Amino acid sequence: MIEIEGITKRYDSTTVVDDVSMVIEPRTVCVIVGTSGSGKTTLLRMINRLVEPTAGVIKLDGADNRSLPGYELRRSIGYAIQGHGLFPHRTVAQNIATVPVLLGWDKARIKARVDELMTLYQLDPDAFGPRYPHELSGGQQQRVGVARALAAEPNVLLMDEPFGALDPIIRNKAQEDLLAIQKRFGTTIILVTHDMEEAVHMGDKIAVMDAGKLVQYAKPAEILANPASAFVGTLVGASERPFRLLSLGRVRDAVEDGSAEGEAISGDASQRDALAELLWSGRPALPVKGADGKPLGRVTVDGLVKRAARPA
Amino acid sequence: MQIRFDKLGVVIAAIVAYAAFAAPFATFRANRIVPGQARSILEALPTATGTLLLAIIVAAALVALFRTPLVLRLVASVVVLAALALLIGAAGTFLTPAGNTLARVSPASGFWILIFAFTLLLADVLTRLNLSPLARVGVLVVAALAIGLLLISGSWDNLSILKEYANRADSFWAEGSKHVTLALGSLAAAVIVGLPLGILCHRVERLHAGVLNVLNIIQTIPSIALFGLLIAPLGWVATHVPGAAALGIRGIGTAPAFVALFLYSLLPVVANTVVGLAGVPRAANDAARGMGMTDRQRLFGVEFPLAFPVILTGIRIVLVQNIGLATIAALIGGGGFGVFVFQGVGQTAMDLVLLGAVPTVALAFAAAIVLDAVIEMTATKRRVETA
Ligand SMILES: Nc1ncnc2c1ncn2[C@@H]1O[C@H](COP(=O)(O)OP(=O)(O)O)[C@@H](O)[C@H]1O
Ligand SMILES: [Mg+2]
Numbered sequence: 001m002i003e004i005e006g007i008t009k010r011y012d013s014t015t016v017v018d019d020v021s022m023v024i025e026p027r028t029v030c031v032i033v034g035t036s037g038s039g040k041t042t043l044l045r046m047i048n049r050l051v052e053p054t055a056g057v058i059k060l061d062g063a064d065n066r067s068l069p070g071y072e073l074r075r076s077i078g079y080a081i082q083g084h085g086l087f088p089h090r091t092v093a094q095n096i097a098t099v100p101v102l103l104g105w106d107k108a109r110i111k112a113r114v115d116e117l118m119t120l121y122q123l124d125p126d127a128f129g130p131r132y133p134h135e136l137s138g139g140q141q142q143r144v145g146v147a148r149a150l151a152a153e154p155n156v157l158l159m160d161e162p163f164g165a166l167d168p169i170i171r172n173k174a175q176e177d178l179l180a181i182q183k184r185f186g187t188t189i190i191l192v193t194h195d196m197e198e199a200v201h202m203g204d205k206i207a208v209m210d211a212g213k214l215v216q217y218a219k220p221a222e223i224l225a226n227p228a229s230a231f232v233g234t235l236v237g238a239s240e241r242p243f244r245l246l247s248l249g250r251v252r253d254a255v256e257d258g259s260a261e262g263e264a265i266s267g268d269a270s271q272r273d274a275l276a277e278l279l280w281s282g283r284p285a286l287p288v289k290g291a292d293g294k295p296l297g298r299v300t301v302d303g304l305v306k307r308a309a310r311p312a
Numbered sequence: 313m314q315i316r317f318d319k320l321g322v323v324i325a326a327i328v329a330y331a332a333f334a335a336p337f338a339t340f341r342a343n344r345i346v347p348g349q350a351r352s353i354l355e356a357l358p359t360a361t362g363t364l365l366l367a368i369i370v371a372a373a374l375v376a377l378f379r380t381p382l383v384l385r386l387v388a389s390v391v392v393l394a395a396l397a398l399l400i401g402a403a404g405t406f407l408t409p410a411g412n413t414l415a416r417v418s419p420a421s422g423f424w425i426l427i428f429a430f431t432l433l434l435a436d437v438l439t440r441l442n443l444s445p446l447a448r449v450g451v452l453v454v455a456a457l458a459i460g461l462l463l464i465s466g467s468w469d470n471l472s473i474l475k476e477y478a479n480r481a482d483s484f485w486a487e488g489s490k491h492v493t494l495a496l497g498s499l500a501a502a503v504i505v506g507l508p509l510g511i512l513c514h515r516v517e518r519l520h521a522g523v524l525n526v527l528n529i530i531q532t533i534p535s536i537a538l539f540g541l542l543i544a545p546l547g548w549v550a551t552h553v554p555g556a557a558a559l560g561i562r563g564i565g566t567a568p569a570f571v572a573l574f575l576y577s578l579l580p581v582v583a584n585t586v587v588g589l590a591g592v593p594r595a596a597n598d599a600a601r602g603m604g605m606t607d608r609q610r611l612f613g614v615e616f617p618l619a620f621p622v623i624l625t626g627i628r629i630v631l632v633q634n635i636g637l638a639t640i641a642a643l644i645g646g647g648g649f650g651v652f653v654f655q656g657v658g659q660t661a662m663d664l665v666l667l668g669a670v671p672t673v674a675l676a677f678a679a680a681i682v683l684d685a686v687i688e689m690t691a692t693k694r695r696v697e698t699a
Contacts, residue, residue, distance in 0.1 A: 050601055075604030085599030089617045098603045148603070 001026050002047065002156065002188065007056035009042050009212075016042050018212035019056070024205075026061075026155075027186040029179070033199040033235065034209030040192040041082070043209065044158050047190065048077045060156065075099055078157035078187070083165060084145035086133040092118075092144050093129035099152040117147040120181065139170040146178065150187070157182075159191040163198065175202060196235055200224070200244045208232050220248055225311045242308035246272040251288055254307060255297040260285035267296050275304045320436055321376040327429045328373040332366060335422030338403045343414040344472065344661050350420060356403040368395050369426065376433050382440055389434040396426055397462055404470030416472040418663055445685035452681050472663040473670065480652070480667070488671065490566070491648035494641055495634040498570050502577030502630060507623070509578070510585025511611070520586070527579035535572060535637065539644045542568040569646030573637055577630040584626025588619030621691040628683035635676040639668065 002024040009017040017039040024030045032040045045051040047058055049070045058065045065073055086095050093114050100110045115125040121143040133141055142162065149157055162178075163171045179202065182189055193199055199206045200220045208216045208223065208231075216228035224245050227233040236244065251274045252267035264287040265274055278286055278301045288296040336350030337357075354362040372388035404417040438451065468474050477484055513520045533541070547563030549556050561567045592615050600610040642650030649668040656664030 048602065050598075071604045071606050073604070074602060079599075079602035081595060081599050081602055083595050085595035085602070087596055087599065087614060088593065089614075102604055102609070 001059075001061055002190070003057075003059040003062075004043075004047075005057045005059070007043070007046055007058060008054050009039070009046060009051060010054045016212050017046070017053075020209075020212075020214045021056075022207055022214060022217050024188060024190060026188050027182075028204040029182060029189045029191060029202055030205050030207060031199040031203035032190065032192045032207045032209060033194065033196060035235075036194060038209040039212040040194075040209050041160055044160055044190060044192050047156075047158060048074045048079055050074070050079075075102055075152065076154060076156075078149035078152075078154035080145050080149040080157070080159040080162045082160040082162075084133075084141045086141060086145060086148070088133055091130050091132055092123070092136070093125070095133065095144060096148045096151050098148055103152055105152075113151060113153075117150060121147050121177070123147075139166055139174065142166060142170075142174060143177070146174075150181070150185075153185070155188060157187050157189045159189065161192055161194070163193075178202070196237065196240075197244070197247075200247060208235060221245065221311065224248075241310075243272050243275075245311075246270065246275055246304065246308050249307065251299055252290070252296060254299050254303055255288050256300060256303055258285070258298050259295070260287045260298040262286065264289040264295065265299070267291065271299070271304055271307060274299050275301070275308070278304070316379045317377060318379050320432070321378065324429050324433055325373045325377040327425060328369060328376075331422045331425035331429065332369050332373075335425060336420035337422045338400065338407060339418050339420040340407050341416045341418075341472075344416050344476075344663060345659060348416075348418070348420075351403070351407060353422070357399060357406055358402075361399065361402060365395055365399050368392055372430065372433075382437055385433060386437045386441075389430045389437060392430045393427065393434065394458075396423065396430070397459075398467060401462070401467035401469075401471060404468065404472075408470050416475065416663060417470060418472040418666075445688045449682055449685050452678060456678070473666045476652075476661070476663045476667045483651070484667070487647055487649055487651050490646075491635075491638050491641075491650075491672070492675070494566070494569060494573060494638045494646065494648055495631065498573035498577055499627065499630050499634055501570075501574045502581045503627065505574075506578050506581030507585055510582040510623075511589065513582065513586050514589040524579075524583060524586070527582055530575050531579045535576075535640050536643065538572045538575065539568050542571055543644075546571070564644045564646075566641070566646045568644055569638070569641030569648075573634050573641070576637060577634060580626040580629045580633070581623075584623050584629075585619065588622030588626075589615055591622060592618045621687055624683065624687045624690060628680065628687060631679045631683060632676045635672060635679060639672055 004020055004022050004024075007017060007020045008015065020043060022030075032043060034040050042051055046053045047060075047065065049065060060077075068076075086092075087098070090098075096114045096117055097110050100113060105113075114129070118125045118128060123140065123143065128136070128140070133144065136144065142165070146159070146162060149159070163174050166174060175198065178189070181187070191202060193202075200223075203220055205217065206220055206223050207214055208228075210229075210231050216223060216232050218228075223232065224236055224241055227236055247270045249271040250267065251265055251269045251271055254271050254274070255267070260283070262281070262283065265277060267288050267290050274286060278284070278299070284302075285298045285300045287298050290296050332353065337353045337355075338351045339348035340351055341348040353365055356362070357365060369392060372392045375384055375388040400419050400423055407417045408415050438448070443451070462468055463474075469478075509523065513523050530538075543563040546561060546568050550562050551557070553561075596614055596618065597610065600614045605613060638646075638648045639650035639653055641648045642654050649672045652668030653665050654668075656662065656666075656668065
């Protein structure tokens with residue numbers, strides 16, 4: 001659990017982060033979203049003390065994060081920086097091994113962990129391990145950056161716009177991979193983005209920042225339904241709201257009895273994808289199949305449209 | 313088949329034509345200080361040998377002139393350079409009257425220009441062959457060995473510069489080792505002081521401009537003036553600090569030369585350290601801190617390796633500069649190859665000047681090639697790319 005209590009950061013007279021308090025539950029994904037310059041990065045970097053706060057306290061599992069020297073604290077917290085920040089003079093394997101080496105793990109354990117992470121990220125350890133970062137594609141570099149942040153099995157992972165530089169297709173894949181890994185290891189992730197779409201997709205909770213202040217901290221559905229201010233409303237985007245709301249739900253949760261013609265859609269797909277498919281193909285209903293391929297029922301345009309309406 | 317000219321080859325051929333037919337190949341003097349008489353290739357060598365040399369030169373110039381395969385150009389330049397090296401020795405023997413120990417034969421402008429032209433051709437070929445750094449050092453070693461063999465074989469013994477050497481063999485090596493000690497010692501001192509100073513300048517913003525400005529000013533002081541400026545303080549140290557005089561610290565001699573070279577070396581070392589560290593990608597530094605490296609670990613594990621090629625470039629500048637500058641140490645009794653240069657100037661004996669100048673140039677040249685190779689190897693191994 002991460003407790004942020006009255007955190008403020010001032011540079012000279014400008015207040016960059018202004019009295020922010022929030023609690024991040026363990027094993028959840030918290031997305032900090034806001035326009036550029038709203039203080040997201042600064043807030044994130046105060047958690048691992050790359051930036052020292054002017055006032056306030058941050059507690060990790062109850063302990064003040066100032067009870068350890070900064071460098072020791074940072075070794076226990078995963079950090080994936082904006083871009084990827086790989087060391088250009090170190091190979092992929094050496095990059096991933098950075099924190100384990102700092103922690104003094106023995107060689108065999110480091111090698112095993114590096115191989116495990118590379119395999120997890122679909123990078124063949126023998127082929128990619130000895131390469132240098134500039135020999136990788138943007139998507140591969142990004143994956144290595146996250147693998148490096150995860151190397152020492154941290155409970156907490158801080159990510160600063162980790163997918164910003166990726167093209168949409170690779171970006172989607174990277175988001176899915178991250179969610180899968182988060183579920184598998186139960187990592188608490190705090191992710192910074194300026195993209196509301198990403199925030200809604202990734203976050204268990206979303207923290208909206210504006211000019212250094214935390215203006216709303218709630219579940220995605222709540223933010224979409226009841227934006228706390230006009231600013232949050234703009235960020236959510238009035239014309240996007242219904243679709244974002246649909247993107248939160250799975251098709252399996254919108255299944256109705258009955259059957260329909262045509263290719264079946266997976267129950268795991270988002271309701272938004274289902275609606276798009278219905279509108280595009282001009283049909284009133286689609287059959288739904290489960291993960292095992294068995295038919296579950298159908299989704300209808302009418303049913304989805306009701307779900308896209310503002311919650312009462 | 314269409315005949316096409318090589319751009320550089322045209323220039324080389326023109327230079328060669330002038331040097332081979334219009335410029336003197338060797339100079340003959342009755343003794344070491346009288347003005348010399350010019351001798352062309354045909355006059356300086358037995359007729360058959362001279363004709364052969366001319367034929368080789370003309371053939372090689374034609375190879376250079378047209379677009380020819382690289383291997384052919386390589387062979388042509390190496391053959392001519394070897395022939396020139398061997399035959400200038402032969403000219404010495406041929407032109408020196410038997411039993412005359414006073415007469416002096418030295419290479420003249422034509423010879424030097426030919427060497428220049430075909431070295432240019434060779435350098436062009438080697439560049440186009442895109443040799444690896446190690447291969448370039450290999451070429452250097454082969455060339456050094458070949459010159460060493462020629463020297464040992466005695467085939468150059470009748471050239472004036474070696475006659476000057478023969479008279480001073482002992483002091484040549486003594487001054488040579490002093491020269492190298494001065495150049496390398498001041499470099500080492502500059503690295504030991506300059507690296508930490510550069511790191512400090514990088515870390516402490518306020519020091520940055522001040523330190524670099526002072527070093528810049530030092531760099532602009534003419535060397536003679538700097539020696540003059542050092543005489544008083546070093547003299548004071550020698551008389552007032554116990555034990556300083558015993559260490560050889562005096563107002564003149566090796567100490568001020570060493571200090572001057574050291575001061576001149578500081579700017580390139582400090583400046584390149586600062587530039588190199590400033591060029592370390594922000595993201596790499598940020599990641600290093602974010603991963604939990606201490607300042608020391610970040611300095612040695614990230615900043616330093618990434619700045620290393622740039623720092624090495626500074627060291628290369630200093631080494632080549634110091635090998636040249638160490639010559640003037642002789643002015644204040646600091647020793648080195650400069651001793652021969654200034655003695656030679658004093659006696660108007662060009663040969664003696666060359667005895668000091670040629671090894672200096674050769675050393676600087678070799679140092680440049682070796683360090684360039686090292687820089688390239690470290691740069692490719694630790695490629696710096698931010699993308
Ligand atoms: N070290 C610093 N010194 C002064 N101002 C800073 C510093 N770091 C950030 N800022 C300012 O703080 C504000 C918020 O920055 P940041 O946290 O990076 O925003 P975001 O990540 O939301 O784009 C910006 O206006 C930025 O200029
Ligand atoms: Mg930011």
